[in-house]
Amino acid sequence: MVSFILIIIASLLFTGFLVKTKSMLSGRKGPGILQPMKDIIRLWRKGSVYSKTTSAIFRIAPTIYFSSVVMAILMVPHGERSGIISFEGDFVMFAYLLAFGKFMMIISALDTGSSFEGMGASREALFSMLVEPAFFLVMGSLALFTGNTSFSGIFETLHYETNISYMLGAMAAVIFVLIAMIENSRMPVDDPKTHLELTMIHEVMILDNSGFDLGTIMYTSNLRFAMYGALISNFFIGVLPLYISVPLFFAVQLLFAVTAGIIESFTARFRMSHNPQYILILTSVSILMFFGVLLMQGRF
Amino acid sequence: MESFLILVVNLLAVTAMLLFPFFKTRGRGIITISVITLQSLLSILLAILVFSNGAFEYTLPGSFVTGEINIRIDQLSAWFMLIISFSFITGGWYGLQYMKHYKSETSAITLHAVAFITVFTSLIDICIIRNSFVFLIFWELMALSSFILIIFDHTKRDTLKAGINFLIQSHISILFLTAGFIWMKIRTGTFDFDAIATFTSTQPAAIGTGLFVILFIGFAIKAGFVPFHTWLPLAHPAAPAHISGVMSGVIIKAGIYGILRMLLLIKADMVTAGYFIVSISAISGLYGVMLAIVQHNLKKLLAYHSIENIGIIGIGIGVGCLGVGYHNQVVAFFGFAGALLHTLNHSLFKSLLFYSAGNIYQAIHSMNIESMGGLMKKMPRSAWLFLVGSVAICGLPPFNGFVSEFLIYSGLFKGMVSGNFLSSIFMLFTALSLVLIGGLAILCFTKAFGIVFLGQSREDHSFDSDPEKSSRIIPMSFIALAIVIIGVMPALLMPALNQCAGLYQEGLIPVDATGIINAQETGTIDSAIGTISGIGWYSLIFIAVTALIFLIRHLLVSKREQRTDITWGCGYTGDSSRMQYTASSFVRTYRKLAGGVLDVKREKKEAEGLYPTDLEQHTHPGDTLERWLIEKPVISVRKFLNRFLFLQNGNIQAYILYGLIFIALTILIPLLSENIESFINLLKNL
Numbered sequence: 001m002v003s004f005i006l007i008i009i010a011s012l013l014f015t016g017f018l019v020k021t022k023s024m025l026s027g028r029k030g031p032g033i034l035q036p037m038k039d040i041i042r043l044w045r046k047g048s049v050y051s052k053t054t055s056a057i058f059r060i061a062p063t064i065y066f067s068s069v070v071m072a073i074l075m076v077p078h079g080e081r082s083g084i085i086s087f088e089g090d091f092v093m094f095a096y097l098l099a100f101g102k103f104m105m106i107i108s109a110l111d112t113g114s115s116f117e118g119m120g121a122s123r124e125a126l127f128s129m130l131v132e133p134a135f136f137l138v139m140g141s142l143a144l145f146t147g148n149t150s151f152s153g154i155f156e157t158l159h160y161e162t163n164i165s166y167m168l169g170a171m172a173a174v175i176f177v178l179i180a181m182i183e184n185s186r187m188p189v190d191d192p193k194t195h196l197e198l199t200m201i202h203e204v205m206i207l208d209n210s211g212f213d214l215g216t217i218m219y220t221s222n223l224r225f226a227m228y229g230a231l232i233s234n235f236f237i238g239v240l241p242l243y244i245s246v247p248l249f250f251a252v253q254l255l256f257a258v259t260a261g262i263i264e265s266f267t268a269r270f271r272m273s274h275n276p277q278y279i280l281i282l283t284s285v286s287i288l289m290f291f292g293v294l295l296m297q298g299r300f
Numbered sequence: 301m302e303s304f305l306i307l308v309v310n311l312l313a314v315t316a317m318l319l320f321p322f323f324k325t326r327g328r329g330i331i332t333i334s335v336i337t338l339q340s341l342l343s344i345l346l347a348i349l350v351f352s353n354g355a356f357e358y359t360l361p362g363s364f365v366t367g368e369i370n371i372r373i374d375q376l377s378a379w380f381m382l383i384i385s386f387s388f389i390t391g392g393w394y395g396l397q398y399m400k401h402y403k404s405e406t407s408a409i410t411l412h413a414v415a416f417i418t419v420f421t422s423l424i425d426i427c428i429i430r431n432s433f434v435f436l437i438f439w440e441l442m443a444l445s446s447f448i449l450i451i452f453d454h455t456k457r458d459t460l461k462a463g464i465n466f467l468i469q470s471h472i473s474i475l476f477l478t479a480g481f482i483w484m485k486i487r488t489g490t491f492d493f494d495a496i497a498t499f500t501s502t503q504p505a506a507i508g509t510g511l512f513v514i515l516f517i518g519f520a521i522k523a524g525f526v527p528f529h530t531w532l533p534l535a536h537p538a539a540p541a542h543i544s545g546v547m548s549g550v551i552i553k554a555g556i557y558g559i560l561r562m563l564l565l566i567k568a569d570m571v572t573a574g575y576f577i578v579s580i581s582a583i584s585g586l587y588g589v590m591l592a593i594v595q596h597n598l599k600k601l602l603a604y605h606s607i608e609n610i611g612i613i614g615i616g617i618g619v620g621c622l623g624v625g626y627h628n629q630v631v632a633f634f635g636f637a638g639a640l641l642h643t644l645n646h647s648l649f650k651s652l653l654f655y656s657a658g659n660i661y662q663a664i665h666s667m668n669i670e671s672m673g674g675l676m677k678k679m680p681r682s683a684w685l686f687l688v689g690s691v692a693i694c695g696l697p698p699f700n701g702f703v704s705e706f707l708i709y710s711g712l713f714k715g716m717v718s719g720n721f722l723s724s725i726f727m728l729f730t731a732l733s734l735v736l737i738g739g740l741a742i743l744c745f746t747k748a749f750g751i752v753f754l755g756q757s758r759e760d761h762s763f764d765s766d767p768e769k770s771s772r773i774i775p776m777s778f779i780a781l782a783i784v785i786i787g788v789m790p791a792l793l794m795p796a797l798n799q800c801a802g803l804y805q806e807g808l809i810p811v812d813a814t815g816i817i818n819a820q821e822t823g824t825i826d827s828a829i830g831t832i833s834g835i836g837w838y839s840l841i842f843i844a845v846t847a848l849i850f851l852i853r854h855l856l857v858s859k860r861e862q863r864t865d866i867t868w869g870c871g872y873t874g875d876s877s878r879m880q881y882t883a884s885s886f887v888r889t890y891r892k893l894a895g896g897v898l899d900v901k902r903e904k905k906e907a908e909g910l911y912p913t914d915l916e917q918h919t920h921p922g923d924t925l926e927r928w929l930i931e932k933p934v935i936s937v938r939k940f941l942n943r944f945l946f947l948q949n950g951n952i953q954a955y956i957l958y959g960l961i962f963i964a965l966t967i968l969i970p971l972l973s974e975n976i977e978s979f980i981n982l983l984k985n986l
Binding site: 044046047048049050051052053054055056057060063064066067068070071085087088089092093095096097099100102103106107109110111112113114115116117118119121122123125126128129130132133136137140143144147148149197207208211212216272273276290294 | 673674676677680687691694695696697702705706709710713714716717718721724725728731732735736738739740742743745746747749750751753754755756827828831834835838841842845846849850853856857860861862863864865866867868869870876877879880881885886887888889890892893
């Protein structure tokens with residue numbers, strides 16, 4: 001329950017901090033912290049325009065996408081305080097729920113019959129397929145390290161005893177930051193600020209969404225950032241009491257938003273054909289992490 | 301009671317065939333469907349009896365060739381009888397409607413009906429017979445009648461070719477099975493299955509493992525494990541839709557049944573067997589889905605997915621074996637229960653997908669994905685059912701595919717957490733291949749569903765609205781209902797699955813902390829079952845949350861202004877149906893990435909002149925393994941055999957001479973061998 005409330009609060013502010021960082025780094029004052037959320041609320045109040053080509057899929061997809069992320073957030077723990085839903089192997093369901101939301105978004109993009117949106121859908125399907133192994137490798141390594149197969153079990157017993165295990169936590173955090181950047185279609189895989197349909201991924205998939213649905217999709221994106229931020233913060237919270245862990249949670253979220261802003265400001269987007277190679281690097285780093293765990297446990 | 305039921309099931313089949321001559325086509329259809337329904341209901345009753353009362357057996361006298369024929373229905377048989385019966389009920393009812401298009405072809409339809417009943421009856425008998433000789437007879441009967449089912453559309457060249465390919469490969473499978481069973485007959489002196497168990501338990505494990513590998517290859521050809529899969533992508537598109545559904549749903553599962561049965565009988569080294577099965581299955585799963593993505597023929601795409609799903613089932617079986625081999629009950633439970641549940645699940649969603657594909661075929665008379673599009677508006681019921689099937693086959697919650705994949709994942713992670721170095725690494729990479737299979741399946745089915753049903757039509761077809769009739773949609777809806785029920789209430793099936801998986805754990809002593817997979821760290825089977833029932837609840841919560849958000853959205857949005865307009869096309873407002881993304885372009889990046897594994901031939905017509913008119917590009921997805929393992933060796937063998945072509949000179953006198961030489965040799969060789977032997981002995985004595 002704690003983590004659910006914290007993630008909702010973080011999701012309201014996350015993009016604001018990200019945009020603020022980017023503005024400041026490019027020498028502008030930038031919009032207020034709450035501006036992205038205000039935009040979304042305005043969208044929620046608007047009417048919609050639907051394409052003639054679309055079917056019911058197009059109308060239900062954003063809602064299912066949103067509910068799948070909400071459902072996934074219910075599983076995220078806050079240190080030793082497990083999420084609202086917690087069971088052995090919950091991270092498998094976590095990943096598959098997110099995949100279901102994505103499935104619906106991909107087919108909703110194809111529903112418009114636009115070649116741009118088809119292009120975005122194709123890229124989204126391929127890249128998210130390539131990211132998935134890294135997530136499972138990290139979770140698998142942590143499961144092996146702690147001997148648990150649920151989120152709360154893993155994060156509860158993730159003690160840092162030796163220097164190498166600090167490395168492990170840092171490595172997992174780095175991998176999760178990169179996974180979150182890819183999953184949310186940010187730099188260096190996708191540029192949310194680009195104006196050319198041909199070079200977009202996520203933005204081009206939602207070209208035809210408008211009004212309430214568009215607002216929902218944008219808010220879902222914020223929720224996903226906050227969700228990954230919460231997972232990253234869990235690498236450091238462990239069994240700390242609430243009065244330390246809550247500030248720590250927000251500190252990690254802020255750091256994550258600022259890092260994402262810095263990455264976005266100082267990197268250029270990759271050529272589309274280079275993206276798969278970049279994403280596969282993540283998998284190999286995660287394999288390194290797995291071998292690190294095996295070494296630490298003396299199983300060789 | 302039970303023996304009486306079995307007798308009735310078999311007699312019903314015979315009665316139906318005896319009745320056929322007295323009726324016209326319509327009457328024959330009614331007889332077939334009522335017999336199949338009755339047989340299926342009886343088999344389901346039988347299976348339920350076994351699950352509630354325990355295994356059941358009796359002995360038939362048999363003949364002097366076969367010896368006594370043992371009939372035994374245990375939980376494993378019962379589980380497969382349930383799957384087979386359900387698939388055949390829905391398949392039969394759907395097939396009845398599907399076949400209305402071919403009403404005029406009386407003889408072909410009658411043969412088809414006879415073969416349909418024969419396949420069902422022989423499949424049920426395969427599950428219960430414990431005598432290898434009779435088992436092989438029914439196996440052959442099943443293969444032959446499946447062949448007849450596949451070549452229903454026998455006027456097409458491709459259909460016949462696919463059918464013959466199936467016939468040959470089925471018989472290679474039977475060859476392996478015969479070899480294995482004859483070996484056992486020679487060693488034990490009886491055809492009885494139980495003799496195999498007693499024999500292999502007294503021999504070194506290597507003999508058991510060797511026997512298992514021989515029989516595994518035989519069954520793997522039927523099941524479609526890579527590299528024995530090559531008949532599958534040919535046979536499925538050739539067969540009528542309900543046959544493809546039934547074939548993918550249950551006929552190839554006869555191979556899975558065989559493997560599972562042999563694992564119970566043969567006392568092989570379970571660890572080696574586990575590693576062997578998992579490796580071959582992970583390759584099958586990945587290879588199947590990788591090739592599925594680039595297919596343009598919808599039914600061929602689904603056929604490659606059967607290979608993928610057989611791979612997932614195989615991973616489950618292998619994990620179960622490792623659990624048994626390492627004496628860990630929970631891992632064994634997760635593995636076998638996952639494999640068995642996935643067998644059921646796959647039979648459900650794959651037949652649903654094939655029936656939807658059949659509807660599409662009869663509506664637009666094409667299976668080429670590139671020519672479809674926008675079918676969601678023309679045939680919404682088939683489209684929604686196809687969507688349910690696609691989401692389920694990708695293993696996404698809240699449908700049934702997720703439950704079985706979750707079982708296998710749990711087995712893998714439990715085994716990994718508490719295993720040794722080798723098993724940890726092995727299980728992690730198996731889990732990774734399962735993850736990749738899932739991701740690739742999503743790529744494949746977003747392509748299939750998106751290109752076929754969504755957007756606008758890419759070509760003008762004559763559209764036939766017949767397939768959207770309720771008579772077809774009803775049997776399909778039953779399957780969809782089963783998919784959802786298993787997804788949200790897996791607890792219903794858990795007792796049955798626990799009984800089946802329990803068969804493998806007989807005599808399994810949980811080893812304490814010294815064991816290779818630590819039993820204490822993995823919990824108990826009861827807690828495992830609790831987790832699985834939890835999954836169902838969480839899926840239900842997910843559905844509830846989604847419904848709630850829909851309600852909120854509806855309340856907020858319904859009063860607002862809503863307009864329809866054309867899709868954004870960067871300002872272009874003309875007809876854009878030809879500008880849509882195609883299936884090939886959707887998977888282009890993937891195709892480039894996976895280039896080495898795929899064997900895609902491209903033909904391109906370049907643009908010519910100032911105003912080029914027709915530009916064409918054709919891609920022909922081939923099968924790399926088929927080319928290297930079957931086509932190339934066959935060509936070289938044929939080259940070698942061509943050297944003896946001079947013997948076949950068409951001269952009757954010469955052929956009589958060959959015959960005489962053959963007879964003379966068969967008589968002379970035994971005679972001469974004695975002489976040669978005595979001559980050698982003479983030399984030795986010197």
